[in-house]
Amino acid sequence: MTPITPENLLEELHRAAGVVAGITAALSEEDVKAPSELPGWTRGHVLAHLSGIANAMARQLEFAARGDSIELYDGGFEGRTRAIDMAAGHTLAEHRADVDAALGRALQDFETLDAAGWQVPISYRGGVVLDGGLALWRELTIHATDLGTGRGPETWSRAFCEHLFEFLAARVPEGERFVLQPLGLPAVAIGAPGGRSTAINGMLTDIAAWLAGRTPTLGSLRATAAADGVDLPALLPWPAGVPATR
The missing domain is CATH 1.20.120.450 (dinb family like domain)
Structure with a gap:
């Protein structure tokens, strides 16, 4: 990155x-x-x-x-x-x-x-x-x-998407690890080292859009775990900068 x-x-x-x-x-x-x-x-x-x-x-x-x-x-x-x-x-x-x-x-x-x-x-x-x-x-x-x-998200730059990968690592559930595999680019691992691993394959902007809670626009994302196709994993809430309760 x-x-x-x-x-x-x-x-x-x-x-x-x-x-x-x-x-x-x-x-x-x-x-x-x-x-x-x-x-x-x-x-x-x-x-x-x-x-x-x-x-x-x-x-x-x-x-x-x-x-x-x-x-x-x-x-x-x-x-x-x-x-x-x-x-x-x-x-x-x-x-x-x-x-x-x-x-x-x-x-x-x-x-x-x-x-x-x-x-x-x-x-x-x-x-x-x-x-x-x-x-x-x-x-x-x-x-x-x-x-x-x-x-749409397809207009997001590579630098912006890679920044989102880092910032939104906070959305990976405890004990899990996502291996983000954007087409034609190096993989990026986020989440707990040694945690249960899920690979997310697709276009760079689609992966970033999914992590950000937005709709991917360029194609379908594919998730695999232990070489088997699985549903896209659940995400934790967006890391809020302003507490919802005081």
Whole structure:
């Protein structure tokens, strides 16, 4: 796997933000009210969440630069949910303004960082600014797909998919090991060393989509254990950055 450095992460953030902004600019008023790929959420909910996470990550950096720490969202998970529900019904113009402002704020904050700045601690996952940048990359890229405008997981880059393999290793159940075998690429093992092994074969983006709880788009995935075909294994919940209970 190619390591993610601050330099190439900044490029990826600009690319992902450009995709989100481009999709938002092409939506109509009716499009915003239509269902997204996420159950129970309209595209307006997804746009509200994208604005919220970009602003939330920006303030992580802004407080960290002052030597302070602040939770990701005001009011934690409940505050996040309330804010999304309140903003979901905004007009198209309001969503565009919110998304553009939030993305601009976050990108500007990341652009001002020097080498040491990427390693400053933040409250998000008890990590550092680099972890916040990776989280924003994930949110922008995956939720651009969730908007359901035809840009599916097949558009995810190799670097992004390989990052998901590493980050979503937390979804492998205890005592199990998944050997991810993307077509034409080296295998990647995640989970418990020596655990019960299941091989997952398929296109790179399809494996990443499955791990992320999204629908593979390029073909079928195949799972084998001890050389026998088996069902795709169950996954643990997504490793949440904001606790659902306080």
